[in-house]
Amino acid sequence: MSDTLTKELKLTREDFTSDQEVRWCPGCGDYSILAQMKKVLPELGIPKENFVFVSGIGCSSRFPYYVDTYGIHGIHGRAPVIASGIKIANPDLKVFVITGDGDGLSIGGNHFIHLCRRNIDITVVMFNNRIYGLTKGQYSPTSERGKITKSSPYGTVENPFNPVEMALASGATFVAKTIDREPKHLAEMLRRAAEHKGTSFVEVYQNCPIFNDGAYSPVTDPKRKRENVVIMEHGKPYVFGQNNDKALNWSGNDFEIIDIEPEKPPKDLIVHDEHAGRPALEFMLVSMTFNPDLPTPIGVFRDIKEDTYEDLLIRQIDFVKEQKGEGDLEQLLNSGKTWVVE
Amino acid sequence: MSKKELQELKRVTIRFAGDSGDGMQLTGGQFSDSTALAGYDLITLPDYPAEIRAPAGTLFGVSGFQIQFSSEPVHTPGDTPDVLVAMNPAALKVNLKHMKDNAILIINTDAFTKRNLELAKYESNPLEDGSLKGYQVFPVNITTLTREALKDSPLSVKDKDRCKNFFALGMTYWMFSREMDTTIEWIEEKFKNKPELAEANKKALNAGYSYALATEIFTTHFKVPRAKKKPGKYRNITGNEAIALGLITAAKKANKELFLGSYPITPASEILHELSKYRHYDVKTFQAEDEIGGIGSALGASYTGALGVTTTSGPGIALKSEFMGLAVMVELPLVIVDIQRGGPSTGLPTKTEQADLLQVMYGRNGEAPIPVIAAYSPADCFRAAFEACEVALKFNMPVVLLSDGYIANGAEPWRIPAVENIPEIKVEYVTKSDDYKPYERDPETLARYIALPGTPGLEHHIGGLEKDESGNVSYVPENHDKMVRIRAEKVERVGNYVKEPELMGKDSGELLVISWGSTYGTIYNALEEIWQEYDNVSWYHLRWVNPLPKALGKIIKNFKKVLVPEINLGQLVKIIRAEYLVDAKSFNRVRGLPLQTGEVVEAIKTTLKG
Numbered sequence: 001m002s003d004t005l006t007k008e009l010k011l012t013r014e015d016f017t018s019d020q021e022v023r024w025c026p027g028c029g030d031y032s033i034l035a036q037m038k039k040v041l042p043e044l045g046i047p048k049e050n051f052v053f054v055s056g057i058g059c060s061s062r063f064p065y066y067v068d069t070y071g072i073h074g075i076h077g078r079a080p081v082i083a084s085g086i087k088i089a090n091p092d093l094k095v096f097v098i099t100g101d102g103d104g105l106s107i108g109g110n111h112f113i114h115l116c117r118r119n120i121d122i123t124v125v126m127f128n129n130r131i132y133g134l135t136k137g138q139y140s141p142t143s144e145r146g147k148i149t150k151s152s153p154y155g156t157v158e159n160p161f162n163p164v165e166m167a168l169a170s171g172a173t174f175v176a177k178t179i180d181r182e183p184k185h186l187a188e189m190l191r192r193a194a195e196h197k198g199t200s201f202v203e204v205y206q207n208c209p210i211f212n213d214g215a216y217s218p219v220t221d222p223k224r225k226r227e228n229v230v231i232m233e234h235g236k237p238y239v240f241g242q243n244n245d246k247a248l249n250w251s252g253n254d255f256e257i258i259d260i261e262p263e264k265p266p267k268d269l270i271v272h273d274e275h276a277g278r279p280a281l282e283f284m285l286v287s288m289t290f291n292p293d294l295p296t297p298i299g300v301f302r303d304i305k306e307d308t309y310e311d312l313l314i315r316q317i318d319f320v321k322e323q324k325g326e327g328d329l330e331q332l333l334n335s336g337k338t339w340v341v342e
Numbered sequence: 343m344s345k346k347e348l349q350e351l352k353r354v355t356i357r358f359a360g361d362s363g364d365g366m367q368l369t370g371g372q373f374s375d376s377t378a379l380a381g382y383d384l385i386t387l388p389d390y391p392a393e394i395r396a397p398a399g400t401l402f403g404v405s406g407f408q409i410q411f412s413s414e415p416v417h418t419p420g421d422t423p424d425v426l427v428a429m430n431p432a433a434l435k436v437n438l439k440h441m442k443d444n445a446i447l448i449i450n451t452d453a454f455t456k457r458n459l460e461l462a463k464y465e466s467n468p469l470e471d472g473s474l475k476g477y478q479v480f481p482v483n484i485t486t487l488t489r490e491a492l493k494d495s496p497l498s499v500k501d502k503d504r505c506k507n508f509f510a511l512g513m514t515y516w517m518f519s520r521e522m523d524t525t526i527e528w529i530e531e532k533f534k535n536k537p538e539l540a541e542a543n544k545k546a547l548n549a550g551y552s553y554a555l556a557t558e559i560f561t562t563h564f565k566v567p568r569a570k571k572k573p574g575k576y577r578n579i580t581g582n583e584a585i586a587l588g589l590i591t592a593a594k595k596a597n598k599e600l601f602l603g604s605y606p607i608t609p610a611s612e613i614l615h616e617l618s619k620y621r622h623y624d625v626k627t628f629q630a631e632d633e634i635g636g637i638g639s640a641l642g643a644s645y646t647g648a649l650g651v652t653t654t655s656g657p658g659i660a661l662k663s664e665f666m667g668l669a670v671m672v673e674l675p676l677v678i679v680d681i682q683r684g685g686p687s688t689g690l691p692t693k694t695e696q697a698d699l700l701q702v703m704y705g706r707n708g709e710a711p712i713p714v715i716a717a718y719s720p721a722d723c724f725r726a727a728f729e730a731c732e733v734a735l736k737f738n739m740p741v742v743l744l745s746d747g748y749i750a751n752g753a754e755p756w757r758i759p760a761v762e763n764i765p766e767i768k769v770e771y772v773t774k775s776d777d778y779k780p781y782e783r784d785p786e787t788l789a790r791y792i793a794l795p796g797t798p799g800l801e802h803h804i805g806g807l808e809k810d811e812s813g814n815v816s817y818v819p820e821n822h823d824k825m826v827r828i829r830a831e832k833v834e835r836v837g838n839y840v841k842e843p844e845l846m847g848k849d850s851g852e853l854l855v856i857s858w859g860s861t862y863g864t865i866y867n868a869l870e871e872i873w874q875e876y877d878n879v880s881w882y883h884l885r886w887v888n889p890l891p892k893a894l895g896k897i898i899k900n901f902k903k904v905l906v907p908e909i910n911l912g913q914l915v916k917i918i919r920a921e922y923l924v925d926a927k928s929f930n931r932v933r934g935l936p937l938q939t940g941e942v943v944e945a946i947k948t949t950l951k952g
């Protein structure tokens with residue numbers, strides 16, 4: 001969106017602050033996401049009345065109340081379908097879905113994958129705390145196997161989903177991952193997702209200090225995170241480490257870690273390409289998430305241009321109108337074999 | 343049947359039956375169209391197997407199409423057919439028991455092979471063992487005659503055999519003095535890219551006609567006087583087509599885009615198919631990933647100011663119920679169409695039933711009342727769909743439209759309304775306000791005032807949690823009590839706005855029959871019969887089942903007895919008993935079929951005596 005438009009709109013963070021009292025637990029990662037969202041919204045160049053936030057049920061799903069825009073707090077797992085109806089019926093609106101790991105991947109998993117597949121222009125932000133918070137601490141579809149929770153006192157025997165993998169596999173055209181404790185990166189990912197045309201998906205690692213505290217400490221703890229996180233940037237090699245002294249190298253069939261001199265990195269390092277749309281490479285990157293020997297990648301996995309559902313639909317409508325003319329009710333009611341009774 | 347008898351015939355019911363692959367639905371459809379064009383009133387009943395391709399020749403693979411036509415108003419497809427066209431032994435076996443005594447049976451003898459007789463579970467050939475005594479049997483070697491007629495055609499034998507339904511149709515056209523033009527036009531249009539098929543089907547049709555004419559195998563042909571229908575322009579229409587047109591008309595009259603969110607399900611899918619054709623009428627159809635997605639997207643569309651509709655059958659309603667509750671809570675207009683079928687569970691997908699009434703009335707958590715309107719015939723579906731939209735838009739709430747498999751697939755002539763005579767639907771939104779409260783209401787209808795997303799300055803939230811007038815979430819006990827009552831009262835107020843049905847018969851008497859939905863035709867016929875003998879029976883057919891007509895309580899008091907015939911185990915009767923503390927009796931048959939006139943007459947007589 002153009003800067004001039006943003007200036008004309010003169011929106012600020014305060015414009016998006018609602019009068020509702022925020023009711024997340026103290027220290028919850030959700031606060032950071034809300035703060036960055038309110039920072040990003042005025043920068044998008046979109047009139048405030050055109051934003052719609054749709055959510056399901058869960059801690060994350062209270063989000064719409066806390067931004068002063070149009071919003072629907074719906075039912076569990078179903079935000080993607082409400083949002084789809086909104087966007088298809090009125091493509092002028094900028095529609096967000098705010099969801100969590102339980103809401104989006106468990107009860108709402110089916111809607112989530114179909115939204116991605118259709119590439120409707122909706123931005124999905126998934127707060128992944130790997131636990132059920134609102135129902136007070138059961139394991140979620142992203143909880144690691146063996147996790148001990150109220151509903152798994154002996155540890156879960158289930159494998160977790162990787163949300164980014166799901167979004168990529170389902171065909172979302174923008175897929176990114178970020179962390180609640182990295183406000184700048186978080187804001188950047190939210191902004192890019194919001195600006196993307198098509199289904200955009202951002203997974204946010206979100207700490208739940210009440211029921212799953214420290215779930216992400218390896219990637220958020222200031223002492224360790226530089227070793228454990230690689231920030232993907234378009235056109236740049238995958239450099240990480242406390243002193244930027246490590247990089248990922250492509251061995252031909254896998255990523256491996258090599259030591260580099262930060263000042264003189266080797267010229268032939270593989271560089272990140274968000275627009276490549278090469279599933280094999282994208283999936284290799286995601287798979288590092290659960291690999292204890294490799295760093296967790298954050299940033300944009302995929303950013304590709306494809307026709308959106310609503311654009312194709314509108315084109316189809318225009319085409320049919322061109323072929324058949326604007327629909328005439330009189331003609332419709334009187335179509336088929338008719339006869340007159342005098 | 344002698345010539346004299348035939349001339350007295352006022353109404354005829356004919357049934358075409360054969361294998362699923364024999365094209366019986368098509369044959370029946372063509373017969374209906376030319377019958378309608380010839381000026382008769384009629385109702386049709388397609389009856390097809392649930393299996394897509396049932397094995398040929400089997401009993402469960404029999405596909406039938408029944409039509410009753412008359413010079414007088416027709417209200418049902420007929421209980422017992424006068425004429426059966428049976429294309430194979432299975433078709434004869436399945437249908438014979440429904441036929442009138444002395445009915446005409448036109449039978450394709452070529453299909454009565456040993457193998458087919460076995461498949462139909464006949465121990466001996468009914469054409470030879472005398473078991474068809476008491477019927478007028480016309481054995482015709484239809485397959486052979488069709489091949490003979492097409493001997494110069496380049497088609498394969500298999501393709502030639504597929505034309506035999508047109509031969510049979512040709513015979514019936516002669517029998518009932520029909521013109522063949524419409525069917526010939528239809529064939530030409532249908533096969534315009536396959537001239538050899540068009541040619542063959544036309545030949546078969548003509549050959550059947552000429553065969554009947556030349557051989558005089560039928561003693562004579564029927565002459566049924568033409569119907570005196572209300573003047574106007576007519577077309578044949580099925581219930582599902584009529585719903586599609588009703589929805590488009592309502593959207594146009596409300597100056598709105600129509601959004602259908604739906605998931606394929608028998609017997610509702612035709613509405614999705616039909617609406618998907620009309621992109622140039624500003625209709626957006628969205629085939630969702632499931633039933634829940636269907637209703638959810640429709641509600642989302644309604645939120646932006648479109649007319650949101652979802653269509654389904656009973657199993658789909660079960661899945662949609664949580665969203666129906668949300669629609670009650672957020673108070674947005676939404677039309678939920680339920681084409682009932684046999685249940686529970688998957689039940690009888692292609693058969694009819696009225697057993698979703700209590701589900702749509704009460705099948706939700708919490709106090710979640712929704713107005714319910716029931717269509718009573720195929721053509722009436724147009725008006726019912728329009729009215730459902732009107733109420734949804736006027737009161738800003740979900741409305742359920744009930745139809746069923748019988749009227750969804752059945753067809754009858756529909757008097758096409760003039761567009762200018764259909765009322766506009768006025769819808770208003772809040773566009774400016776210094777103090778917008780999302781749950782502030784119109785004092786008359788109690789509809790909340792809606793501001794659409796995109797309206798500057800009126801940003802607000804709605805959702806499934808209980809709210810107070812300002813739209814803020816509220817757990818205050820008194821507020822919840824108040825809101826629950828307001829939502830119920832709003833449904834009641836629909837009664838101030840819609841037209842109440844008229845009582846048929848005298849204002850007071852011995853017995854009041856109360857009914858709803860597609861039983862209308864059968865009960866109409868039953869009452870006609872009853873009224874020839876009794877003058878103390880009246881009839882009240884509901885259109886809105888929720889809210890119930892205000893007059894009903896008073897009407898009931900004027901009768902000693904109440905009888906409620908339904909195709910379920912007694913659902914409306916429960917509501918009537920609870921609402922009016924009356925010892926209403928119920929008459930039920932739940933066979934997946936419409937009620938029969940005779941049995942309703944019997945039930946009325948028994949109740950009168952009892």
Ligand code: SF4
Nearest residue numbers: 024025028059133208
């Ligand atoms: S339970 Fe956890 S996720 Fe939910 S608000 Fe509290 S801290 Fe946040």
